[in-house]
Structure formats: structure tokens, C-alpha cells
Amino acid sequence: MSSSPAPAQHGLVAHSHGFGVPPQIRLDRKRSKHVADFEAVNPREEQWRYLTADALKGLDADQLTDFFENVSIEADSRVNASFVDADSTPRGSVALPEDRVAAAAYSSVSKVLLIELPANTKIESPIVVRVVGADLAPSALQIFVVANDFSEADLVIEHSGKAALAEVVEFDVRDGARLNFVSVQNFEKGSALVASHFSKLSNNSFMRHTVASFGGDLIRITPITTFAGKGSEVEMNGVYFADAGQHIEHRPFVDHASANCKSRVTYKGALQGNKAHTVWIGDVLIREAAEGTDTYELNRNLLLSDGARADSVPNLEIETGQIEGAGHASASGRFDDEHLFYLQARGITEDDARRLVVLGFLTEIVQRIGLAELQEKLIGIIEAEVNERKN
Amino acid sequence: MSILEIKNLHVSVDTDQGTKEILRGVDLKISSGETHAVMGPNGSGKSTLAYSIAGHPKYNVTDGEILLDGQDVLTMSVDERARAGLFLAMQYPVEIPGVSVSNFLRTAKTAISGEAPALRTWIKEVRESMDALRMDAAFSERNVNEGFSGGEKKRHEILQLELLKPKFAVLDETDSGLDVDALKIVSEGVNRAKENSNLGILLITHYTRILKYIQPDFVHVFVAGKIAEQGGRELADRLEAEGYDRYTKASS
Numbered sequence: 001m002s003s004s005p006a007p008a009q010h011g012l013v014a015h016s017h018g019f020g021v022p023p024q025i026r027l028d029r030k031r032s033k034h035v036a037d038f039e040a041v042n043p044r045e046e047q048w049r050y051l052t053a054d055a056l057k058g059l060d061a062d063q064l065t066d067f068f069e070n071v072s073i074e075a076d077s078r079v080n081a082s083f084v085d086a087d088s089t090p091r092g093s094v095a096l097p098e099d100r101v102a103a104a105a106y107s108s109v110s111k112v113l114l115i116e117l118p119a120n121t122k123i124e125s126p127i128v129v130r131v132v133g134a135d136l137a138p139s140a141l142q143i144f145v146v147a148n149d150f151s152e153a154d155l156v157i158e159h160s161g162k163a164a165l166a167e168v169v170e171f172d173v174r175d176g177a178r179l180n181f182v183s184v185q186n187f188e189k190g191s192a193l194v195a196s197h198f199s200k201l202s203n204n205s206f207m208r209h210t211v212a213s214f215g216g217d218l219i220r221i222t223p224i225t226t227f228a229g230k231g232s233e234v235e236m237n238g239v240y241f242a243d244a245g246q247h248i249e250h251r252p253f254v255d256h257a258s259a260n261c262k263s264r265v266t267y268k269g270a271l272q273g274n275k276a277h278t279v280w281i282g283d284v285l286i287r288e289a290a291e292g293t294d295t296y297e298l299n300r301n302l303l304l305s306d307g308a309r310a311d312s313v314p315n316l317e318i319e320t321g322q323i324e325g326a327g328h329a330s331a332s333g334r335f336d337d338e339h340l341f342y343l344q345a346r347g348i349t350e351d352d353a354r355r356l357v358v359l360g361f362l363t364e365i366v367q368r369i370g371l372a373e374l375q376e377k378l379i380g381i382i383e384a385e386v387n388e389r390k391n
Numbered sequence: 392m393s394i395l396e397i398k399n400l401h402v403s404v405d406t407d408q409g410t411k412e413i414l415r416g417v418d419l420k421i422s423s424g425e426t427h428a429v430m431g432p433n434g435s436g437k438s439t440l441a442y443s444i445a446g447h448p449k450y451n452v453t454d455g456e457i458l459l460d461g462q463d464v465l466t467m468s469v470d471e472r473a474r475a476g477l478f479l480a481m482q483y484p485v486e487i488p489g490v491s492v493s494n495f496l497r498t499a500k501t502a503i504s505g506e507a508p509a510l511r512t513w514i515k516e517v518r519e520s521m522d523a524l525r526m527d528a529a530f531s532e533r534n535v536n537e538g539f540s541g542g543e544k545k546r547h548e549i550l551q552l553e554l555l556k557p558k559f560a561v562l563d564e565t566d567s568g569l570d571v572d573a574l575k576i577v578s579e580g581v582n583r584a585k586e587n588s589n590l591g592i593l594l595i596t597h598y599t600r601i602l603k604y605i606q607p608d609f610v611h612v613f614v615a616g617k618i619a620e621q622g623g624r625e626l627a628d629r630l631e632a633e634g635y636d637r638y639t640k641a642s643s
Contacts (some may be wrong), residue, residue: 013487061503090412095471133605154594259504300488302489333486333488335488337448338485339487341445341447341448341469342481342487342535343485343487343495343499344468344469344470345446345469345470345472345473345478345479345481346470346473346495346502346503346551346555347470347473347474347499347502347503347555348466348470348498348499348502349470350470352498352502356490356494356495356498357487357488357489357490359636360489360490360491360494361488361489361490362489
């Protein structure tokens with residue numbers, strides 16, 4: 001556990017944490033759709049410092065296999081949702097890839113799943129995209145979501161099966177639109193997912209972006225939100241549970257490029273088992289134009305056994321002082337024999353004690369999703385994870 | 392009417408320097424409604440006695456018995472002991488990340504009584520007990536012991552005592568770290584619990600000041616891992632005047 005055990009909290013001060021690798025201005029990062037523009041994956045690069053190339057299961061190759069045949073879509077008839085020729089889509093218009101794996105995905109796919117939400121319409125039933133992997137061939141999937149003016153919808157991507165998948169998703173959230181997006185990662189053992197999610201929020205729009213990461217040897221998601229218009233709000237939430245040998249990494253970034261926007265980033269995770277490893281790098285950039293910004297990011301980790309490791313690094317860069325508020329907090333705590341003794345001394349069995357602690361800790365995030373059926377399913381997954389017990 | 396009986400209890404702990412014997416043959420018998428004060432100097436083994444009764448895995452019972460109404464407590468797990476009616480108010484309650492006080496209390500009550508309490512009466516009962524202990528309503532949404540002051544932690548222990556209604560409560564230095572006002576509030580809570588459920592109490596303390604508020608029926612002086620002298624309330628008064636010197640000199 002490298003983060004401090006006590007909650008740390010600061011605000012309104014430009015600073016960055018981290019060690020070993022020098023801090024880097026987030027905007028200096030290269031953006032390109034060409035694999036050749038990126039160096040080979042290596043731990044000297046900040047982006048890959050917690051991973052070895054081996055962990056990527058071939059996703060750092062130049063060319064990946066098209067994955068679209070393994071995807072099914074369930075959507076209201078008013079929603080256009082289908083795979084179309086990659087170059088006929090506006091892909092890249094929200095953002096270009098920021099790393100080698102995303103660039104490989106971008107240049108490998110022949111088709112892109114284009115989802116268009118109709119303007120001025122509220123879609124009641126959630127749109128569900130099921131991504132079901134069949135084998136470990138390094139593959140690529142690209143999705144482009146257009147939430148037209150004043151559209152409103154829930155969109156869920158569910159990942160399951162066995163896969164080594166590079167995924168790029170763009171969200172063009174236009175004026176007044178409200179998008180509730182959830183990405184569930186529950187792959188089988190041996191799987192790997194490296195995903196980049198780029199969201200662009202226009203004026204007075206809202207997006208809730210939730211990741212729920214449970215199954216898979218490697219899960220690495222970089223969700224990036226850019227405020228391109230004024231008066232918008234993003235909620236970026238994450239919930240995760242890492243077992244023995246799993247590596248789960250989330251790198252949320254909020255780019256406050258525009259005035260009077262609000263962001264809340266909240267990630268909570270539990271770790272159980274030897275070499276369970278989670279990484280959270282939370283970046284927030286408040287640019288000079290972003291007056292009236294209100295931002296807060298938080299990461300909490302709960303270590304349920306020895307041999308687990310949680311890295312947690314919040315970064316805040318501030319280029320204007322004319323803001324409402326900016327802060328972050330990060331804390332990682334242990335669940336140990338003394339906790340267990342305390343709860344058992346009140347009559348609670350060991351299994352119930354563990355369940356109580358983990359569910360209490362993680363369901364807070366799940367409940368924010370607002371989709372009852374999905375929430376139940378996620379709580380079921382968390383309960384199964386707890387019951388699996390440490391080895 | 393219940394009886395908690397401790398017979399010839401020997402307890403050791405494993406340290407870096409090897410096994411260390413802490414309790415060296417403790418005999419004690421407590422009946423429902425009785426209050427026994429166990430007093431003694433630091434390091435005499437008072438807390439070890441408390442934790443051994445509750446079943447903390449750090450303490451190894453090498454000889455002797457603990458019986459609750461004739462039932463062997465030592466073969467029970469920690470949670471089984473609690474469900475059998477034993478309660479330990481801890482000196483240093485630990486923080487439990489992610490678990491709110493209200494969720495914790497409801498789960499503990501359900502575990503102890505074998506079924507979930509009826510929601511409306513339960514909420515009322517919690518509310519009343521918290522009021523009596525001068526605990527703010529916002530308290531129940533905080534995580535167990537997280538960021539609690541010393542006084543808040545002790546009140547929270549006594550809140551559990553009142554709500555879980557055990558047969559016997561071991562209070563391990565519940566008076567330590569409390570100012571006079573808090574000491575009074577906490578003592579009143581203990582007295583209420585005793586009145587309401589005929590609780591038997593093992594009150595472990597270094598100082599006599601809590602005995603002004605909680606009247607002991609019996610006082611046991613604990614020195615070097617066993618009971619050195621027993622008596623009534625007057626023994627506590629004598630300790631107040633003379634301290635533990637008499638005993639520690641005799642034992643060394």
C-alpha cells in the first residue's frame with residue numbers, strides 16, 4: 001500500500017503527487033491515431049509504469065483482430081445503433097488515442113459501433129451493449145456515441161467471456177443532453193481489457209460515467225472527460241474488486257476547458273488475495289478559461305488481506321484562481337484481525353463481518369447508478385467476490 | 392438468573408521473547424445483577440482477563456475453565472460467545488471502514504437475537520438510547536469508530552451494551568480517557584442496562600473514580616495475574632487511600 005493510511009485532503013493548491021516518474025503536464029501527452037507515433041509499452045513511461053508488456057496479452061501489437069462479431073445490442077427502436085464502416089463515422093472528433101493500445105485499436109477496426117440518441121427525446125429503457133469474448137486473440141472494438149441535443153438515455157456496456165480486448169469509446173454529448181453510462185467488466189480469468197473512453201460535453205449537458213470492474217487478469221480503463229461547453233456537469237464513478245493476481249487500473253481525467261462546469265470523481269475499490277493490485281491515477285486540469293469550476297475527486301481502497309497493493313495518486317493542475325472549489329482525497333485502509341474481532345465480539349459471524357464491510361464500502365457507488373436491475377446484479381457480483389474468500 | 396464462572400484460568404501470549412504467562416490461576420464467579428470490580432496496577436493482567444473471556448485469538452488459555460450457566464465458553468468462537476450473552480466493552484474500539492453505525496447496530500442485533508428487529512421499534516429504541524447517551528443523531532450515519540473522539544468511542548460501546556442486552560458485560564477500562572461529564576453519562580448507561588436486564592458486570596479499572604457512579608458489590612484486587620484480595624466496596628476506598636504499593640511489594 002503506497003498511499004497514506006489516513007485520509008488526506010487538500011484544495012486550491014496546484015500540486016501533484018507521485019514518485020519515481022516525474023510529474024507531467026497532462027496536456028503535453030501525445031494524441032494520434034497512428035501506432036507508430038507511440039513508443040513501445042515500457043514501464044519508464046508514466047502511462048505504463050504499473051504494468052509490464054506481458055500483462056497486456058498481446059494488446060501492444062501493431063495490428064489487432066476485429067471484434068465486432070462478438071457484440072450484440074439491445075436498444076429502443078428510436079435509437080440508431082449498428083456497426084458501420086469505420087471511416088463513415090465521426091470517430092476521432094471527440095479525441096484521438098492517447099496511447100499505443102488505443103491507436104492500435106483505432107487503426108485495426110474496419111467497423112465502428114455507432115449509437116445515435118435522438119434529439120429532444122427521453123429513452124426510458126436502457127440501451128445494452130453486450131461484449132462477449134470467445135477467445136484470447138488480441139482484438140479491437142471501437143464505439144462512437146452521439147447524444148444529440150436534449151437527448152436523455154442510459155447506456156450500459158457489459159463485458160464478459162474470455163477476451164484480450166482493446167477498446168476505444170467516444171461520447172459526443174451535445175447541448176442539454178443527459179447520458180447515464182455504465183461499463184461493467186466481468187471477464188473470465190486470463191482476460192485483458194485496455195480501454196479508453198473519451199467524452200466531450202457541450203453546453204449545459206450532464207454525463208454520469210460509471211465503471212464497475214471485477215473479472216479479468218488485467219482491466220485498465222482511461223476515462224477522459226473534456227468540458228467543451230459551459231454549465232455542464234460530469235459524475236465519474238468507479239467501483240472495483242481485485243482478487244489474487246488481478247491488476248485493475250483506472251485513470252480518470254477531467255479536463256475543465258470551459259467555464260462554470262462541475263465534476264465529481266469518486267472511485268472505491270476492495271482488494272483481496274496475494275498480488276491483487278489496483279491503481280488509481282486521478283487527474284484534473286483546470287484551464288485558464290475554466291472560471292467558476294467546481295471539482296472534487298476521491299479514491300478509497302479497502303485491503304482485505306495481506307499481499308494486496310493499492311496505488312492511489314490524485315493530481316490537480318490549476319491555471320486559474322477564479323474557481324468555486326477544487327479538492328481531492330485519497331485513502332487506503334485495511335480490514336484486519338482486529339476489525340474481525342470487534343465485529344465477531346458483537347455476535348456477527350466471520351463471513352457476515354467480511355460481507356458487511358465490503359458491501360457497506362462498495363454499494364455506495366453502485367447505488368448512484370440509478371438502474372435498479374443492474375444495481376442488483378452488481379451487488380450480486382460483489383457478494384460472490386467476497387464469498388470467494390482469500391486464498 | 393445466570394452465572395459466569397471462571398475457574399483456575401491460566402493464559403499466555405506469544406511474544407518475540409517467547410511465551411509469556413499473564414494469568415496465573417484466576418477464580419471468579421459472577422451472578423446476574425451483580426457488579427464485580429476488578430482493580431489492579433498496570434500490567435497485572437486485567438485486560439488479558441477481559442479479552443480471554445471474549446475469545447481474542449491472541450490469548451492462549453493453557454489451563455482452567457470459563458463457564459456460562461455451565462456451558463463451556465472456551466470452545467466457542469468469538470461470535471458464539473457474544474450470541475451466548477457475553478459482551479466486552481473495549482478499551483480501544485477499532486475503526487471499521489465502510490460500515491455505518493446504524494448498519495452495524497442492526498446487523499449485530501440481528502446476529503444476537505437470531506432475527507432482524509422490527510424496523511420501527513428498533514429505530515425508536517436506538518434513538519432513545521442515543522439520546523440518553525447524549526449522542527447526536529448524525530452519529531448513526533458515520534462509520535463505526537471512524538474519527539470518533541475517545542469519549543464518543545466509549546459512549547458507542549455502552550450504546551451497544553444497552554441495545555444488545557447481554558447477560559454479562561465486561562467493561563475494560565471504560566472510564567479511561569473520559570472527563571467527569573462523559574464518565575457520568577457512560578456510567579448512567581451502564582446502570583440503566585443493569586436495571587433493565589439484570590445484567591452481571593465485570594468492571595475492570597485502574598482507578599476508583601468510576602466506582603462513585605457504578606456501585607460495586609464486590610471488589611477484587613488483581614496483581615501479577617491473579618486475585619490478591621477480595622472484599623466489598625470498602626476495599627476500593629482503601630485502595631483509593633493507599634494505592635497498590637502494598638500488593639506490588641508483596642508480589643515482587
